[in-house]
Amino acid sequence: MLLSMATSSLEPGLIYGLMALGVYISFRILNFADLTVDGSLTLGAAIAASVIVAGYNPWLGTIAALLAGLVAGACTGVLHAFLGISSLLSGILTMTGLYSVNLRVLGRANISLLRSPRIYYDISRTGLPEEMAVLFLSLATLVVIIYLVNLLLETEVGLSVRATGDNEQMIRSLGVDTRYTKIIGLSLSNGLVALSGAYVAQYQGFADISMGIGTIVAGLASVIIGEVVLGAGSVWRGMVAAVLGSFVYRLVITLVLWLGFKPTDLKLMTAVLVVLALASPQIRRLLRLTPREAG
Amino acid sequence: MLKLDGLWKYFNRNTINEMVALRNLSLEIGPGEAVMVVGSNGAGKSTLLNVIAGVFPPDQGSITLAGTDITSRREYRRAAFVARVFQDPLAGTAASMTLEENLVLALRRGESRRLRRAIRAREREFFQERLASLGLGLENRLIEKVGLLSGGQRQAVALLMATLKEPRVLLLDEPTAALDPKTASLVTSLIQRIITGQRLTTLMVTHDLKQALELGSRIVMMDAGQIVMDVAGEEMAAMDVDDLLLLFEKGSGRRLTTDRVVLAQ
Numbered sequence: 001m002l003l004s005m006a007t008s009s010l011e012p013g014l015i016y017g018l019m020a021l022g023v024y025i026s027f028r029i030l031n032f033a034d035l036t037v038d039g040s041l042t043l044g045a046a047i048a049a050s051v052i053v054a055g056y057n058p059w060l061g062t063i064a065a066l067l068a069g070l071v072a073g074a075c076t077g078v079l080h081a082f083l084g085i086s087s088l089l090s091g092i093l094t095m096t097g098l099y100s101v102n103l104r105v106l107g108r109a110n111i112s113l114l115r116s117p118r119i120y121y122d123i124s125r126t127g128l129p130e131e132m133a134v135l136f137l138s139l140a141t142l143v144v145i146i147y148l149v150n151l152l153l154e155t156e157v158g159l160s161v162r163a164t165g166d167n168e169q170m171i172r173s174l175g176v177d178t179r180y181t182k183i184i185g186l187s188l189s190n191g192l193v194a195l196s197g198a199y200v201a202q203y204q205g206f207a208d209i210s211m212g213i214g215t216i217v218a219g220l221a222s223v224i225i226g227e228v229v230l231g232a233g234s235v236w237r238g239m240v241a242a243v244l245g246s247f248v249y250r251l252v253i254t255l256v257l258w259l260g261f262k263p264t265d266l267k268l269m270t271a272v273l274v275v276l277a278l279a280s281p282q283i284r285r286l287l288r289l290t291p292r293e294a295g
Numbered sequence: 296m297l298k299l300d301g302l303w304k305y306f307n308r309n310t311i312n313e314m315v316a317l318r319n320l321s322l323e324i325g326p327g328e329a330v331m332v333v334g335s336n337g338a339g340k341s342t343l344l345n346v347i348a349g350v351f352p353p354d355q356g357s358i359t360l361a362g363t364d365i366t367s368r369r370e371y372r373r374a375a376f377v378a379r380v381f382q383d384p385l386a387g388t389a390a391s392m393t394l395e396e397n398l399v400l401a402l403r404r405g406e407s408r409r410l411r412r413a414i415r416a417r418e419r420e421f422f423q424e425r426l427a428s429l430g431l432g433l434e435n436r437l438i439e440k441v442g443l444l445s446g447g448q449r450q451a452v453a454l455l456m457a458t459l460k461e462p463r464v465l466l467l468d469e470p471t472a473a474l475d476p477k478t479a480s481l482v483t484s485l486i487q488r489i490i491t492g493q494r495l496t497t498l499m500v501t502h503d504l505k506q507a508l509e510l511g512s513r514i515v516m517m518d519a520g521q522i523v524m525d526v527a528g529e530e531m532a533a534m535d536v537d538d539l540l541l542l543f544e545k546g547s548g549r550r551l552t553t554d555r556v557v558l559a560q
Contacts, residue, residue, distance in 0.1 A: 156399075156408035159392070163400055166389035169381075173348065174456075175374025175405040 005254045013247030014138040015199045016218065020226070020246040021145060021239055022192035023219030028238060029153070030185040031165040032080075035091035035216050039098030040072045040190040042212035044197025046105040049207035053111055058119045062198045069194020070187045072098060077183030102209055110208040118202035134203060141199070145192065146239045152188075153235050161185045162235070193219075214267045217274055222246035224277040249273075296496045297324040297347070297464050302356035304342055304520075316342040317353065318520035324464075327494040328527075331501055331511035333539075338517040340500040344466050347498065349373045361463055375405025378462035380453050382469040387453025390442030394433065394452065397441050398422045401456035425455060429485065447478025454485055458493065465489070467499035471506070486510060504536045514539065518547040 019041060026034040044065035051061030072094060079090035103109075124133040152158045163171035164181040172178055193215070201207040226245025232238060249270075256269050276283070304317035316339045324330055332340050346353050349370035357366045360376055381387050388397050399413045399422075419437065426434040429451050433444075441449060450470060457465060470486065471479035487510055490497055501507050507514050513527035516539070523546030526534065534542075 152410075154412055154414070155410045156403060156413045157410050159396055159400055159413050160408045162392060162396075163389045166391045167386070170387055170389060171400065172371050173374060173379045174400055174403075175371050176400075176408065177369075177371045 005258065006251060009247060009250040009254050011134050011138065011203065012200075013250040014135070014142060014243065015203055016196060016222070016250065017138070017142055017243035017246040018145065018196035018199060019193045019215060020219050020222035020242040021142075021149070022189040022196065023216065024223050024238055024242040025149070025192070026186060026189040027220060027223060029162055029165050029235065030182065030189070032087050032182070032186065033091070033216075033220075034073075034076060034186060034189060035088065036072060036076045036094045036098070036186070036190055037091075037193045037219060038212045038215045039095035039102065040069045040193045040212070041197040041200070041215045042102045042207070042209065043072055043098055043105070044069050044194030045201035045207035045211060046102045046111075046197075046209075047194070048198035049111040049113055049201045050105050050107070052113060052116045052118070052202075058117050058202060059122070062119055062195065062202075065198035066191050066195045069197075070191035072194065073187040073190025074183050076190070077179075077186040080186075081179035081182045099209070102212075106207060106209060109210075110206055112206045113202060114205050119199075120202060138199060141195075142243055145195075146236070146243075149188070149192075149239065150236050157181075157184065214270060217267070217270050218249065221270055221274045221277065222249045224274065225249055228277065296326040296328075296361060297322075297498070298359040299323070299343075299347070300357045300359070302343075302346060302353045302358070304339075304346060304351075304353050308354070315520050317346065317356075320356070320521060322515065322522060324496060324498065326496055327512075329490045329495075329497040329499070329510060329512045331499050331507035331514045332517060333501060333504060333507050333514060334517035334523075334543075339520040340517055341468060342520075343517070344379075344468050344498065344500060347464070348377055348379050348466055376463040377466060378404065378457035378460075378464070379466045380450070380457050380468065380470045382472055384446040384450035384453065384473055387456065388441045388449050391440060393438050394426075394441055394444075395419060395422055395437040397452065398425075398456060398459060401459045404460050404462075425459065429455060445478075447474050447481060450474060450478070450482050451485055454482065454489070458489055458495065461493065461495070463496060465495045465497045467497065467501075469500050469502060472502060483510070504539050508534065508536065508539070516543050516546065518543070523547045 019037065023037060026032045047068050048058070048061035048065040051064055052058050076090045076094040079085045079093060080087050085093065120133040120137055123137045124130040128136055153162060160171060160176045161181045161184055164176070164178045164185070168178050197212070200211070222245035223242045224245065225248045226241030226243070229244055229248060230237065230241035252273065253266055256266065257263065261269065299320060299322045302317045302320045303315070306314045306316055320343065332343065334340055345351060347358060349365070349368055352367060357364055359365070365373055395414055395418070399418055402418065422437060423434040431448055431451060433448065433452070441452065444452065454470065467486065471482050474482060483506060489495055490510060499510065508531070511531070513525070514531055515522055516524035524542050526542070
């Protein structure tokens with residue numbers, strides 16, 4: 001039973017793992033709770049779906065989704081860094097605007113991909129068993145993305161982005177214009193989230209205007225669960241943890257459904273899960289499981 | 296080297312809480328001078344440092360560095376010339392990043408950051424050599440997170456970071472005030488080595504008059520946004536803490552009253 005649940009959680013866990021990587025970058029590296037992701041996940045799905053339905057190569061649709069996500073993230077970055085809008089509100093504004101954009105892209109509330117080609121088909125054509133295609137492709141994508149992002153974050157630019165999230169005053173005094181590093185980080189984050197959206201749409205066979213709702217909470221849940229399981233350490237480790245957390249999160253969802261909850265209850269479950277994870281130090285203190293600090 | 300001309304800085308201007316932090320302040324600092332800025336709380340010492348670093352612009356007046364007017368340059372564009380150490384030992388380093396990552400960020404101070412691998416063997420060697428000169432054993436902890444170091448170690452690293460790429464002007468904002476006495480004296484001796492060894496043009500805010508006499512080649516005392524006393528050279532060399540206090544009273548017309556200054560005697 002548990003094994004079959006684990007295997008059925010693996011695929012969405014990995015695909016949404018791309019999204020968790022994006023949230024890890026904005027939330028943990030940039031220290032920016034970015035609500036844009038609710039819109040950019042749908043944006044990625046919408047763009048990939050409409051490109052595919054229009055008869056183009058699904059890979060083209062997937063790349064286009066990634067690029068659109070990069071732009072969406074940059075929008076939030078510009079609102080925050082250049083127009084001085086608070087981080088939370090910048091994300092909300094872009095997310096709200098994206099709702100209309102996504103409807104325009106989709107043309108209607110949802111697009112079905114049931115009879116359309118998808119990136120996974122190309123993989124199964126190479127001789128890999130069909131049921132392995134999704135797993136293989138999403139895993140391969142994750143490995144490549146984690147490698148590339150890690151490489152990027154070890155460059156001078158990447159270190160500046162990380163320092164911006166850690167100690168903005170310091171990195172400004174070292175001559176970095178933090179407006180740009182924030183835009184770079186947010187752009188990268190939302191690019192990955194949109195890429196995840198494109199994978200999701202092709203995995204589930206449709207893109208829907210409301211599929212992005214709650215993405216940020218699911219992403220935070222994944223990041224935090226991952227840290228609980230694997231611990232926080234280097235960036236590399238944090239990214240692997242986020243993906244692992246994404247898998248555990250999907251597993252929890254499957255478990256909750258199996259317990260008899262309705263799919264519509266899931267958002268509440270997720271919210272409670274994130275509250276528990278974020279508040280665990282406070283809760284532990286209230287329950288006096290850890291001694292109070294002196295002074 | 297550094298020329299401040301008629302600086303004014305207001306906070307909450309045209310409100311009931313208006314406060315003048317700098318009042319027509321002019322100061323010229325020659326190359327290699329180590330100027331100690333002392334004065335009571337609220338005298339405008341930190342504001343002065345912030346205006347020079349470009350955290351905020353002055354409301355009036357100009358700042359010239361090595362012949363270039365930098366008054367309206369933003370903070371990150373002054374970093375090529377101006378390096379800074381903050382009072383809070385945690386403020387000068389990024390806790391979640393490793394020691395070598397912090398150092399390489401400082402090594403490229405004021406340069407445009409590129410898409411190339413930040414740390415290579417050459418940098419690592421250089422960092423080890425410079426860390427060894429601190430004498431804290433940090434040269435073997437390059438890939439440890441800075442958050443694991445003590446406050447004093449972090450302040451020493453911050454000081455090293457400020458001078459890793461030699462600045463035209465070094466700004467120190469009470470760098471030892473938040474440290475315990477033992478670490479403070481260690482950091483003080485590091486500052487001493489930088490000032491006398493590298494002959495950097497330095498502007499340091501301190502509450503510790505004894506320290507000011509030890510480290511400075513010139514002492515400037517501020518009160519209510521103005522410079523009320525300015526001593527250097529032989530005149531300064533012949534002074535002790537009591538002489539400084541007396542001089543301050545003469546200049547400002549009142550006693551220097553902060554508990555920290557009193558304690559420092």
